[in-house]
Amino acid sequence: MSSATVSQPRTIGPLIAALALGACASMPPPTAQMAVAKAAIDNAMSTGAAQAAPAEMQSARANLDRATAALETKDYKRARQYAERAEVDARLAQANERESKARQNVAEVQESTRALREEIDRQAR
DSSP, rough: OHHHHHHHHHHHHHHHHHHHHHHHHHHHHHHHHHHHHHHHHHHHHHHTTHHHHHHHHHHHHHHHHHHHHEEEETTTHHHHHHHHHHHHHHHHHHHHHHHHHHHHHHHHHHHHHHHHHHHHHHHHO
């Protein structure tokens, strides 16, 4: 083996690391995604999702906190990932809240229908 072949692997590692760090440094802060995640959480909270889907809302808030911490350390890739997770969790909580309300409305309509049928049966006698 020549000395050029031996030294080449030693220089490639630091070069790859430098390129990876450069790529991370050039990633812009995910300020838009952070704003979207915050808005999704606020919107879900305003519709009552915290009561209908507390686990999802807790996860959304925790992911937003993680995103904020990653943003502060300039780990923009991780901040974006956590912000995206926070948004998804908040939207899931809101969807669960809408489903819960829909089920409640169906139950009320079924109860009203039952009561009307009983009244019709009584009048038919």
